[in-house]
Amino acid sequence: MEQIILDGKQVSKKVRESLKEKVTDLKAKGIIPCLATILVGDDPSSETYVKMKGNACEKVGIKSIRLHLPKETTTETLIETIENLNHDSSVHGILLQHPVPSHIDERAAFESIAIEKDVDGVTSAGYGQTALGFGKYPSCTPAAIMKIIDDYDIPVDGKHAVVVGRSPILGKPVSALLLNRNATVTTCHSHTTNLPEIVKQADIVIAAVGKPKFIQGDWIKKGAVILDAGYNKGNIGDIDYEACLENASAITPVPGGVGPVTISMLLKHTVEAAALTE
Amino acid sequence: MEQIILDGKQVSKKVRESLKEKVTDLKAKGIIPCLATILVGDDPSSETYVKMKGNACEKVGIKSIRLHLPKETTTETLIETIENLNHDSSVHGILLQHPVPSHIDERAAFESIAIEKDVDGVTSAGYGQTALGFGKYPSCTPAAIMKIIDDYDIPVDGKHAVVVGRSPILGKPVSALLLNRNATVTTCHSHTTNLPEIVKQADIVIAAVGKPKFIQGDWIKKGAVILDAGYNKGNIGDIDYEACLENASAITPVPGGVGPVTISMLLKHTVEAAALTE
Incomplete structure (x- = not known):
């Protein structure tokens, strides 16, 4: 099975190039x-x-x-x-x-x-707006995950997304964004009893748990898309990359996956916030 | 299998009696x-x-x-x-x-x-606070569902809850409340492709879809707890009650289940908001 390596550096580069133009326009004003x-x-x-x-x-x-x-x-x-x-x-x-x-x-x-300056998406008010579908600046890592999904035309509507992690700036908001895009969303965490079984059902796996190589290769359904938002010591993600690669249809590497796009989303939100002051 | 009928009227009665006392105290002040x-x-x-x-x-x-x-x-x-x-x-x-x-x-x-007067839990700011775990007034139907769960000592921690529906005042906030209580939560909706299979995994089923008798008896895992927040014309809930009863370990009737407790939560939130002005 041929895997698509979801190249966050490439996604990020395009975003930053387009931002440079927008910044030039804003400065002209x-x-x-x-x-x-x-x-x-x-x-x-x-x-x-x-x-x-x-x-x-x-x-x-x-x-x-x-x-x-x-x-x-x-x-x-x-x-x-x-x-x-x-x-x-x-x-x-x-x-x-x-x-x-x-x-x-x-x-x-x-x-x-x-809230109008919360470009990093950390306030509860911003979270509420994001979850109810009209937030301007979701947390940057969830925004990055959605950006990669969109740039690679990964189908979300009707898919089963399993999010492993429930932090206020990652697991919870990415669950909300995927739900708003019509995925069926399961949010898992440390109290989840049958995690391998649940991950095995996922068409889209979001690793947001903060534990190196936590998600195992035999938990992955054939053809699943894996986005790894983990970034642990020694440039190691939350998934066992080599083992997970085998069944995945598309996968983000660590580093060079979600990370660089996260910072680009911060820049994008800042430029958008500046543009709103026009 | 003997089922517990989750008696919302009884839960509601206790809440309202305790509120009467609190109101008397507040009036004295x-x-x-x-x-x-x-x-x-x-x-x-x-x-x-x-x-x-x-x-x-x-x-x-x-x-x-x-x-x-x-x-x-x-x-x-x-x-x-x-x-x-x-x-x-x-x-x-x-x-x-x-x-x-x-x-x-x-x-x-x-x-x-x-937000301090949003006792019905409809603002996005209130939703955000609820989802991040420090909201004062969650939407009343989700609050009612949690109240029934607590009054009947239904275990939530580590259980798999499947919420069918994703409205801003029901499906989304009840998913958030269950997640904050350490359930693994799957939120389903009209774009969910394999709903019966997913519901079949649930230890706790929340019906919040607004379609009469939508959830079928053969979707229910043996021993599941079912809370029906639906209230359709002719006093019909979102579940096919008679058929679902068979496998359930506990179930809310319609009427007399979630409904009366919902209004009690509105009263409770109002009294709490008044108490905060002391």
Whole structure:
């Protein structure tokens, strides 16, 4: 069976090229799209992620404002910082890098982001709009998964999608997006008792569990499409790639699959938010 | 196999008795819980529903304000009416009876309800909070389903729940509530291709499709729990009751199942909203 390798780098490249043009148009109208990123503390991988996002902005012409707050920052100070950005008309998108230090009420901080600047899709209000079908900025990884599906013309309507994971920015919103596109959706998680059996029914498998090589080759139905949103230490996804490849009809690699498209969705949402201020 | 008939009237009665006490307490503190209902137009069954809800309020001591707007009402006027209620501190809950006449943008009207008064659980913000696990007032029918499940100690954790239907106030939020209680949840709908097979896997079946006797007896796994949120003409639910009874371990009748508890959840949310103004 010949597999299609879903090339996230290629999908991402096309998105970023089209964004460059849009940014040029906006700048001609005097609008400079701008994403503010907030990093709290010194977690090295969070630092890397924020840097990657900021750099990606600049490559397509989006201005990047990078706030780095000390790890002692209180919830109140963080929320104040976010509210200042909410009121700053030169900022179109706000990204608070997850996770924040454990003494901070991360949910309260996320909720303080104005919905029109929630380009990372972390607020409950944004989630609600996405799930009810009229959200502007779904969380970026779910948006990336849908973008890959669309670019490769993968049929969703009437298909059985099995999502493994239920986090607020991944498993839950990707389940909602697939449901809104007329998939039958099963959402699985750590309390699911017969996971292999359930995954075996999937026409579309979404791996969003955060455990390296968790999803096994013999769980995959012949012809299934697999999108792996996992990104674990050592560039390893949530699926056992080599083993899963065998039965898949299409599959994302890690790295080079969902990851790069995720950042492109962040850029896309930021440009869209800027365009709405025209 | 002996079936438990899940007696919604009994569940409802207990809720309402406890609400009467809470209302008495609140009144002693000078707070009169108050629900405002809005009916637009002259649809006879909507009129009946609104009347039932208003009367149920009064029976437990909740004040009921009943606004009846003509069928020509515009979206703007309806939203203005809602905003006045949002600002009226004597009103604790607002219910806009669905459906409104077709020329009105119902979603815009729902969205204009202040989240702290959205006791019927219709706003996307309320939905988002419910789905992410910290919502105060889920939609009333999903809340009723969970209340019956809890009152009868039906295990949910690790069970496979199959929800048939995906409406914004029923199928989607009940899927979210069950997922948050650690069920594995499959949400099905009109585009689901192999519905009988999927329902056959369910430990818990939620019928929320709005088609009389839609779910057949031979779709039910032996020992499944069935909650029927359907209410079709002639007091007929969404399941073929007699046929489904055979394999079920527990089942809601129609009428007398989910229905009465739904109204009790509306009353409960209104009293809770009033208590928060203490």
